[in-house]
Amino acid sequence: MRILTLFLLLNSSALVAQIFPPTSYPQGYFRDPLEIPIRLAGNFGELRPNHYHMGLDIKTNARENLPVYVAADGYISRIKIEPYGFGRAIYITHPNGFTTVYAHLNAFNPTLEKWVKDQQYQQQSWKVFLELTPDLFPVKKGDFLANSGNTGGSQAPHLHFEVRRSDGDVNVNPFLFGFQIPDNVPPQLQRLAIYDRTRSVYEQSPRLFPVKAYSGSTYISTPSVITVSSPLISFAIGAYDTQTGSTNHNGIYESTLTIDDQPVVAFRMDNISYNDTRDLNAHIDYKNKAQGGPFLQHLSELPGYTNAIYKCKNGNGAIDVSDGVVHTVSIQVKDASGNISTLGCKVRFIKGSQAPAPAGKPFYPQMMDGLENPECEFFLGERCLYDSVHIRYIKSANSNAHVVSSIHTIGAAYIPIRDSMLVRIQPVRTLTDAERSRTVMQWFAGTKSEVQKVQWQGNWASARFRDMGSFQLVLDIEPPAIAPVGFANGADLSKAARLTFKVTDNLEEIKNVKTELDGKWLRFSNDKGEIFIYQFDEKCMAGQHELKIRAEDEAGNVTAKTYNFTR
Template sequence: MPLRFFVCLLICSCSLSIQAQTPPYPRNYFRNPMGIPLQLSANFGELRPNHWHMGLDIRTNAQENYPVYAAAEGYIAHIGVRASSFGRFIIIRHPNGLSTLYAHLNDFFPALEEFVRAKQKEKESWPIELDFTKEQFPVSKGAFIAYSGNTGGSQGPHLHFEIMDTRTEKRLNPLLFDFGLKDDVPPTLSKLAIYDRSKSVYDQSPFFYTLKNTDSGYIIPKIPVINTGLKKISFALAATDRLSGSNNPNGIYSAKLYLDEEPQLAFILDSISYDETAYMNAHVDFKMRYNGGGFIQHLSRMPGDLGAAYHPIKNDGVIEFNDTLLHAVSIDVSDAHGNRSTLNFMIRYYDSLAKPSTVISKPLVIAPTMVSVVEKPGFEMYISDKAVYDTVATSYFVAGSASPYVFSDIHQVGEGSVPVHDDLVVRLKLKRKVPEEWQDKLIILRGDRKGSTVRKAVWQEQWLSAKFSDFGSYQLIADVQPPQINSLGSGDTVNLSAASRIVFTPTDNYGIKSFKAILYSCTADTLGYHCSGDSLSAGQWLRFTNDKGRNSIYRFDETCPYGVHKLKVTVEDLVGNTSTREWWFKRYPYTAPPPKKTSSKKGKGTKTIKKANEKAKKDVKKTVKKTKK
């Protein structure tokens, strides 16, 4: 039997056995959640900073406010409004045991939007999370539920769409359901990397080989055989995928490693839970990415990787040579539609090529699956057995600080180029006495060359503690500076008649915790002057949005009628420092001057949205009727 044919049989049989373990996915159960042709800007399992992408990003022609529809019948079980992450989102629970999530939305459908705004006012909070019973907001398949947007952590207008198991909340790959996407393009393989697994992946830079696609598959050009002096190795691959008719690079679905026709390991991105999505940092060469390189995906499982993406068959994908014979390696990469690309090459171990190992002695060694504790004068760090993926050999440094606001030395353990899965517990001891009025103002600042993070310190006798998700330098600082609030405008009574909104951009040296605005209105016509006593209404909370955590924005609505008002704004930082400012302003009917005549043509996208919104208005009436029932 020809070798290539035999390898193909093995690949197919292994693929079938793995797919047989995958739960069945209902076909034609879910519809396209948009009313426009389905086009993707990102797929499930795409590599992102510190996580896999957990759904599909659906294009909306770089515009907002396309109507979004329920992918199947069910009921709205949860909504959220967040400054980052999903922004405004909806979760619909379906009767088949699955749920769908729709994120980065603008307004919800009218009845739901009205309900959410009322709850925000009741709780005096713009960020909000609400659960619903199946009787409150039932939806039919294709019912209008919201408008698409760009809220939260979105970098541009699109709809983020997820399918999950309702019971476990594990996200399922939507491309395994039938959404009618055309895809006959196999994955693209660009680079192969080889690692010396006799030492940690964090203590080396791999050997790279550029790949070339041929009629018989991918090869390493001009290198018929890789001769190596590494006795224990693993491989990694740079690979992307794309759909038919699209140049957008997406993530691959699976990769399987074979040595001499025997399967060694596979990783398959069919389902991922949010509890394990951070294991993506063990799946890629994190250090390379941190230092500005691209994503390289390991074809071996790190010792501290407890995620479900890998299916080890032999030695976690690590290959150890016990001879100097030629060995055949095959790597089979596929997308969710079954398109495949295969890399084949030969490798041989030569003892004469082995180089003496050069181990740089470092005083701190942190091992996966083991608890580690760093104890130094004035500093302690607790590292759990789930914190690191591979052995970390690092150093400890200490330096002083002359700042009157710093109450500890600066202690450094490692750097941010090594990923951390489970939080590190950091404890710092006071170097000198803290004034009594500052004792509740202490923070721990972590930093490295890529940036910094801040946590409020918790007292533990003479020590202060906080949790961090990165190595770096740590110091204890008193934050005694209150936030800064920009001005509403000039004058004794600011004239906002021509304005459609109020915008504040408060700032703080270490981060803002909360923003609150209260409106007091003159109950009688004061002819533009201030009022007081019985003429001033009780304060009302104003709904300032804070999308993306940048600006706090209030768009004028019925809460602020025409007349004279007093606005009180309070901003609090992470340790409780507050700033409060007050302004009087007036707002009366305003007629803008007529605009200059210009010749303009509406774009195709604008017409598409207008047409889609006309359909949505009809769908709203249907949805409202069903909701009232």
């Protein structure tokens, strides 16, 4: 084992170089976007639900409203304001071919803030995605851009910062641009997983093996020689990275698998497009995570994973061990600062019994297919599945008076799909035209649910979803509820700083909300989709006023309320 370990340490860098070509990015071109040392709450490629983390989450000392500065000369090219996701975000395009993104912001610099407000009033929408010409807002490196915040999908104050290639809008790991982020800590390995690749990864549970540090950043599995009963196997790892002075468990940058001193497959978190970020679900053991297990990162490429982060020398990373001899395995894990950890073990095939084929119809990646039943049909496109899998269909009764179909369970929620699948359901009774207009399709799995407005084709109701699980048709005749917060009709608000109200719905799906003050659209923010807030400004001067609020849910039910107040 000592000889094996020494060999791995001496040769690991050379093996990686055989798979990934060297890269070069401008060093020192971008300044830190804050004036405090960079400490990370999240890094590029970190594993998140249904997506990779596509930038750096920079801590702001648990505070909001730290000044955020322009990283390099350029111009503001896009601005996004939305209730979730980035919240309030600014994109700056630079002449060197890259774009930087600053997200979860509070107020922009005053000139930009006023311009954005004018655009929102012109579009009569608080939620906007604005594209700007280069002449509107040119900026210089170090200019004050905005205040940091906690808007959108943020769970605590921080700055989300990205670097993208402007051509193609592909995100690049900001670590590669020479930012001053101290890091002399190698990644930590936690566990090793082995899969039987004669079967779908969604129709098995991996064999998990603990790992322990052997010497410094070198690890061995327990046991050191692992016997497997499948002639074709693949590996996955549980690992995380930290930076100097930090205890945050962040994502790893790179991992390489070698068998008998030959590189087989590797992945690297350096270039990922938002078009492909959902493919994280093919990079991890999605079933294991969905069922409450830890993140496991595959060291093989699933057959339906296109534009993958992997590079394979031969095949897809699955290993043929049918010869029955002992094979030496080395797994190297690396962070973007060059710190390396290595795991070594040995595997040997001993023939065993094979599991029976699961129930359900087999479906395959890169093939269009479906299943038709008297009351339910579903269809998967070529880009839906990552791996082959048997999909079961089950129909069950529903006693809820507002549910007008049977419950149709398609597959399982632990089978990920990339593109949406088409689901068609027939109601169990004839619906009137009015009822059809208020019918939605509901997906649910565990405590999660989603509804979509249906399209009718004869007696079939159709909708698209990006998850498997259970589906039913719901007749929704209950309109949204509007509730003012801190004021009532006829209130004196001369000393108030803002107007606030909430909108709720029985199916938790609000399609749109419109607000008017004295017959003119009024801008209410809706950060995190929780409450609607209007800060009193020049749009509401002293005097008597009438506020109208109209809310519509996904089924088309509408509630409208009018409040009079005094300023």
